Every structure is written in structure tokens, then in C-alpha cells.
Amino acid sequence: MKVAILGTGFIVKEGALPALQEVPEVQVTAILARPASKDKAQALAQRYGIPAVYTDYAELLASSDIDFVYIGLINSVHYEYAKRALSAGKHVIVEKPFASTAAEVAELRELALEKKRYVFEAVTIHYLPNFKAMKVVLPKLGKIRAITANYSQYSSRYDRYLKGEVLPAFDPELSGGALYDINIYNLNFIIGLFGVPDNVSYVPHIGFNGIDTSGTLLMEYPGFTALALGAKDSESPCFITVQGEKGWMRVVGKPNELRAFEVSYLGESSVTRYELNRYSNRMVHEFQEFARIYHEGDYMCMKAGLDVSLSVMETAEKARKNAGIVFGCDRQ
Numbered sequence: 001m002k003v004a005i006l007g008t009g010f011i012v013k014e015g016a017l018p019a020l021q022e023v024p025e026v027q028v029t030a031i032l033a034r035p036a037s038k039d040k041a042q043a044l045a046q047r048y049g050i051p052a053v054y055t056d057y058a059e060l061l062a063s064s065d066i067d068f069v070y071i072g073l074i075n076s077v078h079y080e081y082a083k084r085a086l087s088a089g090k091h092v093i094v095e096k097p098f099a100s101t102a103a104e105v106a107e108l109r110e111l112a113l114e115k116k117r118y119v120f121e122a123v124t125i126h127y128l129p130n131f132k133a134m135k136v137v138l139p140k141l142g143k144i145r146a147i148t149a150n151y152s153q154y155s156s157r158y159d160r161y162l163k164g165e166v167l168p169a170f171d172p173e174l175s176g177g178a179l180y181d182i183n184i185y186n187l188n189f190i191i192g193l194f195g196v197p198d199n200v201s202y203v204p205h206i207g208f209n210g211i212d213t214s215g216t217l218l219m220e221y222p223g224f225t226a227l228a229l230g231a232k233d234s235e236s237p238c239f240i241t242v243q244g245e246k247g248w249m250r251v252v253g254k255p256n257e258l259r260a261f262e263v264s265y266l267g268e269s270s271v272t273r274y275e276l277n278r279y280s281n282r283m284v285h286e287f288q289e290f291a292r293i294y295h296e297g298d299y300m301c302m303k304a305g306l307d308v309s310l311s312v313m314e315t316a317e318k319a320r321k322n323a324g325i326v327f328g329c330d331r332q
Contacts, residue, residue: 001291003093004030004060005050007072008040010273011095015104016122017048019283023028025291029065044052045296057081061088067294068093074168075264076176076328079104082119082140086111089116093290096184100175100329101181102314109306120290121309123188128288129276130258134249137263141244141295146222147194149186149240151255152214152231161207169232170211177212179204179320182210187312189240190219190226196311197221202319205233210326217319257282 002121003026020026025101030052033041041053054060058070061084065274069085071078071094079099082092086108098121099105112119117120125131157167169175169181171251179202192195204215214231240251247265250272251258260275279285 001026001294002029002030002064002066002069003027003065003068003069003070004054005044005314006032006057007074008033008037008044009072012072013044015072015281015283016070016287017044017096018084019279019287021048022279022281022284023097023287023291025295026287030060030063030235032057032060034128051062051326057084061085061090067091068118069185071095072159075180076100076168076173079108080090082108083111086115086117089115089117091294092120093120094244096123096181096188097175097316098309098313099324100180100327102310102317104329105306105310105313109310113181113303114304116299117217118290118294118299119288120285120293120302120305122258122286123185123195123309124282124286125185125188125258126305126308127289128258128282129278129285130274131189132259133274133276134258136191137249138242139263140247140263141242142246142266144221144242144244145193146224146243147190147226149189149226149228149255150236151182151186151238152229152236153238154235156230157235158213161213162206166209170207170209170213172211175327175329177320177325178214178230178232178323179212179217179316181230182314183215184312185229186217186228186230186240187255187316188308188326189251190228191311192308193242193316194226196315197226200315200319204323204325207233208326210325212320212325215323219315263320 110223189312199220204212217228219226219260238254249263252260264271
């Protein structure tokens, strides 16, 4: 499975490339950067033994030495770069959020199915052993009555934002904000376990340029509600709790890592702790699973993942628009 890396930013440098060192089934054959960032790409190529460096996307897509592209670029270009790759016959791994709108996700899904290509959204949660174990535990909790999710992490870019400097993470023109970044993990966790909510509303804190620097989602399901807080302008201990009539389970730490979870049942004083993930880099498991699905031709598994991606984006977009947050793509 030969992959070209698109981008030289944090998720590529600190996440994807180190993770892929632990996945021998995947070979990184190229890296793409803007001409202004070519030096960064060359440094990464040298560090990780990547044979080719490109600054022209069309030239990269014409290469026969590439099966997949991994899109680690700003949110607003995910759709464009994925569509071009699919049209060129390549498979795609795209960082979360999949795209900026549900219509874009639906179009990419249909294009992938039409061309029999594999398309994965890189949301680590779904591929972690701890999440799979939580699915097994879930029915033992009885009827679910409440979910609370909190992923709050002070952004390294927020101080500059407070001074009036708008980087992509806080730029509505580039599909930034807390909902489409940090709260996407809470959404994937909840929808991955319980499906699409009947209703959703979003109460954001809006910054000076109209972007949400933090916000709380309320998701209504038959018999229970789920509350999902995502903050880039403040910090607190992160967790997720799922409360049922017969017990509870709790994610300890950041929802995107799911490093451990605990379970306790009604009438029992003991708490059972699970730590089943095998790697310190949270992205290793997902790349392993992408490689397995591709090599085994497990297209139904890929399609199931796309269905979740579409449900998440439909929910996020509805919440965003109901809260009055306008992206650049909305005016096109």
C-alpha cells in the first residue's frame, strides 16, 4: 500500500509520519508541499526516507508509484484535494473533518463508490481497541440515560488569536473552529455508538471574527440526551461518561486517544479499568486497519465508515448553521 503524504503541518510531522514508521504494510512513497514549504518537505523526506518530493499536485497524481493520498491539509481544501485524487483513480485517506459540508461528503462518497476506490476519514476513535471493547460493554449498561463528553484543550494558536492574528484553526473562511476540530471527536464517539440524533443544537462562544472558539452540543436521542463540550479557548480534564440504568462507563482522558476506560455496574463497588490500545501513537491502529481493509478487499467495512462520516458531518453542519456560524464555502 503506497501512500503520498499531502502537507507538512503538525498532524503530518507529529502524527502520521511517526505512526507510519510502525506500519510496515504501508510505504510512504512521496510527500507534497507548497513551493514555499518545499524545504520542510525535503527535511521530512530525508528524515523518513521518502523517495519523492512534489510541489505540483497534478504531477503527483500522475505517478504510478502511489495508491493512496493522505490529506493532512487545512479543513477547507479537504474536499477539493480528495475529489481530484478520486478523479485520478487514487484511493484517499483524509484527516478529520472529512469536508466542510454534508453535500461535499456525500459527493465524495458517491464518487468513491462509482470508481470502486477506498476512502477513509482519519478519525482515530473508530479503530482503537478500547473503542471496540466499549461497544461490547455497552449493552451491559442497560438503557442509556445520559452521555457527557468534554474535550477541552487550550489551543497553541489561541494567544495569537486574542491578539487579532487569525490562523486557519480559527478562520471561518477555512472551515475552522472548535466544532469542526476538537468536538468532531465527541461527535464521532457518540454517533459511532448511538447513530444520528433526533435533534441537535449548538451553543457556541463566538470570537471577534464569527468563529466558535468553544461550544456545547446538545444531542437528543430516544430516552436520553448527549452533551458534548469542545473548547480551544480553555482547558480542563477531558472525559466521556455513558450512564445506563445498570451501570456506567467512563473514558479517562482525551476522547481522541481513548487511552483507558472504566466500567462499573449497579450494586457493585468495584471499577474495572481497560487499557487495550497497543501503541503510544494513537494513529498506528487506524493505519493498520486501513491497510487491512485495503489488502483484504473489505469494501463493506469501508462503506460503513463512510456512512458514519456522512452522519457526523450532517449533524455538525446542522448544528453549525443553526448557531449562525458561516463558513467561506457557504457563500460559494
